[in-house]
Amino acid sequence: MKFAFLLLLTLFLSETNAQNSYQIEGHLYNASTKAPVANATIKTRQKTTSSDERGYYNLVLNEGEHVLTLTHIAYDTLQISLILQKDENKDLYLHPKMALMNEVVVSGSPRKSNIRSVSGNVQTLTREDLRKQPAFLGQADPLKTLQTLPGSGKGGEGNSGFYVRGGTAGQNLTLFNEAPIYNPSHLLGFFSVFNAEAIDQVKLYKSAIPSEYGGRLSSIIEVNSSRKVEDSLSIRGDVSILAANTTLALPITSNWSLSVSARKTFMNQTVWPLVNSLAGNGSSFNDMRYDFHDLNLNSNARIGSRNSLNLSAYHGGDRFGFGIRRFNISNGMNWKNSAYSFSWKSILEDRAVLQNTASYSGYNFNFGMTQDKYDANITSQIRDINWKSVLALYFQKHQLKTGLQYTRHRFKPNTPSVSASDTEYDFGLPNIYHSDESSFFLSDEFSVTEKTGINAGARFTYYRQLGPYQLTNEEQETVSFGKNEAVSAFGYIEPSLTLRQLLNQNSSLKLSLSRNIQPLHLISVTAVNFPADFWMPSLRSIPAEKGLQASVGYFRDSGKDNRYESYIDLYYKKMSGLVEFSGGIMNLIDNLKIEENLLFGSGRAYGAEFFLKKNTGKLTGWIGYTLAKSERRFEGINGGNYFPAKYDRTHDLSIVSSYPLTSRWNVNASFTYATGNAYTKPASRYLIGGNIVNEYGPFNGNRMPAYHRMDLAATYKIRNNRKFSTELSLSVYNVYNRQNPVYIYFLAEGDLEKQKVSIRPKSVTLLPVLPAVNYKFSFK
Template identity: 45%
Template sequence: MLKSLLVLLFLLFNFSADAQKVFLSGFVKEAGSKQPVSGALLRFPAIEKEFYSDKNGYFKIALDKGICQVLISYPGFQERSISLSIRQNQQEIFYLTSDAAQLKEVTISSTKGSVMQSNLNNFSLLKQADLKNAPGFLGVSDVIKTIQTLPGSGNGGEGNAGLFVRGGGSGQNLVLFNHAVIYNPSHLLGFFSVFNSDAVGEVKFYKSGIPAEYGGRLSSVVDIQSDQQIADSLLVDGELSVLAAKINLKIPITSKWSVATTMRKTFMNYSVWPIVNKFSADEESGNKLNYDFYDLNFSTALALTKKDKLFAAFYVGGDDFGLKMIRFDIANGMKWQNSAASLKWNRMISNQLNLETVASYSGYRFSFGMKQEGLEVGVHSAITDFNYSSTLKAYFGAHQLKAGLSMIQHKFVPNTPSSKNKFMEFDYGKPNTYMADETAVFLSDDFKFSERLSVYAGLRMTYYRHKGPYSTTASDGLVTTVASGKTVSDTFFMEPGLTVKYHLNNSTALKFAYSRNVQTIHLIPISASNFPSDFWIPSVSQIPPEKGNQYSLGIFKEWADAGYEGYVDLYFRDMKNIVEFSGGLMNLSNSVKIEDHVFLGKGSSYGSELYFKKTKGRFTGHISYTISKSDRTFEGLNEGYTFPFKYDRTHDLTAVANYKLQANWSLSALFTLATGNAYTKPISRYLIAGNVINEYGAYNAARMPTYHRMDLSATHQFPAKGKYQSFLSLSVYNVYSRKNPIFNYYIARGSLTTGKVSIQERSIALLPILPSINYKIVFK
């Protein structure tokens, strides 16, 4: 495979395009600020073709020699019509002027041709308008929940914080927020993500053919960027609901410098949870919930020169969750916090060269505690990352080249136990700590052979090192210690990627994508429930990096005039060195080394994804459906036989609909249905020495009930009053109050003395039907 890739790269750099074609390239920028315009539409009426500028405002188009007319447009700007005489490869800069008369009414929606422009480039592109059009939990739009409406990217059920892409685990997704890694991207057990939609500019979601500049995960990449444009006017908006209050500010300091901040704080302990607890207040199986969270975003954009721009971003958010199981008199509590910071310098060296340099920090903290009859036990974990990357982008003729360097320093403290009772607190000694670093270089070329055929080829090469301080204990009790900074183990690996796109005509295309991915850090699944109680550790001698290959083949189609688009995509994935923990959460309470208690296995998944979207008219929306199979094989589990992955979902269907009822009223609905999660069920029980002993069936052979739910919402836009605009949203979550359980448990009734015991299955479901009301006001 590597030899073939190197030959292909050689061909890409030396292949000559059709002699009759020339390339028009350049940038679309704002006339005043000279900032790039991302997603500007360039239309060529004579040849009936359309193209879009990328995130740097860059475009490149193959044209026939001669005179051509180009129309450049973008919402909120005046359309430009330009006539060009194209005789040879040439570059242009097109400037767009703001249309003040349109700015008050413009609505930015998904651009026509998005299937051809984004999915064909291996990512789904979501703008802020896409997030706001999707029904959210209690009326709040959300990035991760919107991604979960796309095919192949389901969630793990009610109250699950994970994103499960094409049969992969939740720890196999790289989630970036302004280039900083977010280790737990969810608030409220998955009902919200940590990304306040007001702080999101655009989202790129990769689930196949992951580009070479990204590394470290097997399944997908979620690359979230804030709006990095320099604000030219003051913007203030606030929102109040039964769930939370939030405020969003954009403040121009000078014509070349602006700052922005968004803040959100919930007060559900005084609104939502008293209602939920009332619905579940029975003496036998009731539970009492309490939960709140906050998050804060800050960013600033500064144009140093016409060619140099700085962008800095900071995020911090925290969660506090409690669940009291009344029957067992058990109080569980969890707290977790994400923090991230990044500084990016973008240097436009020339029209052909662009250099982007980023330094970032990521932090994550998690703690779990349980109280019962005077005993308190807990486990704590922490992660700290420092990352540096530099990427050079070059545009030469038919080539779009990228080359770069990335360096990461990891520190993991995965399981620090604590316990105490009324009389004493236990000492567990020094916590387990893991240090690691990785250095990668990457190179890629996106080359357009002709109007119909284009090829992307990339290669990422990584050196990974686990370093001290670290100690191991041999079977004979001999302890080996490695000093701080010294290498414990290391490895070198390469990750090639290839995507081939072929246009059958202007509206239909085929795409084949292949990528080999390696993951050097592992999310260790601890709990069978849906709570965020899992732990991260890096690869060590006993746990090598996870490796996987993915192949996909799809056909993509759009009916531009009618406003429809869709695709069918087939995929296959194989994985090895995936991990399962041999114990449970409380097994960590004595500071065990996790690497001594894991199973290594392999997995595979395959399926078909279908997607259909309507983008024009009063009624818009999309339907996504995935039929798939995902399994795992571990020598130490299920006697070595293959079993279904916990989140294997044979069927996963989502439908999203939006309807413009009147000029100031809009309605939206979401319906989702999916096969229930797999789990291992007790099939019989024995009474031995006065104790009930469970005998379990085949591993993950049972299924939770089918998951389904419907949400509805309505939004009213009040008439604008000067610079003020307000909105009122009404929403209902889980309209028909479906009880989707998060886990099952069993109650024994009767007497062990007489030997007459009956076992009854019970389940815990978090949320019944929940109505909500939101009020938002915007000042410009």
């Protein structure tokens, strides 16, 4: 493969030289501190690019005279003239902006326009975007902010799922510095595992997924820490009635720095006593308790001007418990995520960058239930080892990416343990599944004309289910497979294509087509998307999920300095190989083989997304609206006809805004509205042999009440200078105390002997209006 990379490099270098074009590359530095300048825009009449986190830039231009214009929000504009007659390496220095005004702190980065981007619908969130949304109990969260974007459906209160364009929660690949996160949620979706202070940006790919990623039908959520080598010591953090959070950035040398972020909640001492007291004896639940913690470590190093290293480590854990008053049941859940990655990025030759990443992911879940002397537990585990190598080649009209990836999976979905009094039950050997994926990918982004651009790519994957494993063949004989022996194997291709046509300087049309295959399945076992849902690989008896998606969108920037950005995007998605578990969470205690208790079906989803964002001015924020339909079809359900998916959202609206009242006061507000979840309602009830028998209406033929909520926050800057800054914020979650139900159940009451039974629906809600006070500080 190394030979193939060099051959590609040689061929395209030869082609480019024949066209009398040359490359100019180098690094951008702060003229005062000599620190790299990231996200600066470098522009000529022919091309526009931007510097990466190391300040590196790269342009391929025709031979002759050129004027380079360099801009950045925090630096003076720089213009240089040059005559390009050979490849050049030129480091440039930008001077920080100086103004006769009160001292300010400049943050954020120039926005990369979606108009000229030759990619599908990709949306990027920065730290500045996170600050515009009122934080839940004072804690900003990237995934909650992503859910305000069109096409990113909300599962409702207490639901950790993320539903993109009618897909399921398991059809998203969430990556933290290239390491997969299988359960990215804390607190049933109110928080994610991503500490906002430990990340640099978040990207959401929801159409024409790039070929360097694969294995999911709906989206890629790419979360990255900063790759900047810190040049000074800094400490920042916050504390509230909910949690404490702190980040330390420490330069070890001029080319090596380390940052550590830690977050710990203490809701068991603050929030949950309040919630439990407000619920009172009329609530179905009692003794609600929950806490979580997480720890991030990020280390960046530069080796010369051509090599950089990044080490990332994450570990977090949750403990959740509640009681069911009526049955004297105590339930508890705890789960842990781990993600470690090591990345080496190297500039091999002019126009070639190679990045190698090794990563490890782990996920553990335990569910326990206690009633009198009966104790039952179910555990689930996932282990991944991953290696990925990506070679990027930059030419005058082509930007190529090619590479290899290998992933080894180990799944342990349902391991039960049960005891009654002093008796321990033996369930035999646990179910353990092994599989691996070997992938090769290639993509090319190129300009056909000045206005027409194409991004085409494909990813080939060879998937294997591996032993040890036992199965029963058609002759009812048990067949055993040894360690690492292939039980089943198949290959598949995931192609993607995006065509971009510039209509003028401020607008463009994009057409995207893609086919995606998913060999891993998230099996749902609860009414809402709890962590109890577990992952299974494709087996000989479980085919992979398949999806086809087409989208067409109109993208536009408008106003002075492109103050507004907007788009309208239409999509259609068809899916097959969808999986549903035929039992419930208690069936897992039997140590049953999951593959023998599954239903298989198909689905379709289509809709229109509308987005408007105001980037500059006093009032900033965005409006996102989705009009959509998501349906499923399973044999044996609803007569084999299509029915609404549980999280089908006809309407989904989010409004996010931020406004500075004064130089010290800033207010944020958000409002969200979504059509209620679909559910199956009992149509009639009978008494047969003294038992209540329910007859149900159309499958998912009814709707829960619509979900809507408003949040507000106000922030006061107590002190704000270059060395030390503090601020105090007051946030209110669910301002008008909307009782949004988690789910609805039906309670039977009456006397069977008198044959008088009444059934009434009851909704379970979690959080009322909740205020929070948060104190933030930053020291440099």
